[in-house]
Amino acid sequence: xxNYVKKIKDLVSQKAGMEPNEISEELYFEDDLxxxxxxxxxxxxxxxxxxxxxxxxxxxxxxxxxxLITAVSESLE
Numbered sequence: 001x002x003n004y005v006k007k008i009k010d011l012v013s014q015k016a017g018m019e020p021n022e023i024s025e026e027l028y029f030e031d032d033l034x035x036x037x038x039x040x041x042x043x044x045x046x047x048x049x050x051x052x053x054x055x056x057x058x059x060x061x062x063x064x065x066x067x068l069i070t071a072v073s074e075s076l077e
Contacts, residue, residue, distance in 0.1 A: 004051060004072050011043045012065055025066030033065075040068075047072055 009023040016023070016033040029035040035043075040062070044055050047068075053075035055062075062068050 002073075004047070004076065005069055007050065008043075008047065008065065008069055008072065011046055012068075015039045015043060023065055025064065025069060027065050028063055029065070030063070044068070051076060 006020070009020045012018075012023050012029075012033065012035075013020040015035055018033075023033075027033055029040050041059070044059060044062075047053070048055055051072065053072065055071055055075060058067075058071040058074075062071055
């Protein structure tokens with residue numbers, strides 16, 4: 001698993017109160033993990049700081065863990 005994927009799953013699991021191995025790419029932040037927009041924004045801010053990237057363009061489109069992983073991956077290219 002790529003380092004940033006582990007970091008994303010760790011951050012999401014902390015916010016959702018779950019184990020990192022329970023976080024899959026298909027999970028929706030709001031519906032499956034009960035995370036609101038503020039919590040998702042906090043996760044994204046931590047990722048932006050950790051990897052010196054800008055996710056502002058994709059913020060509105062990110063609804064699942066997989067979409068966040070894709071956004072980070074594309075920002076790192």
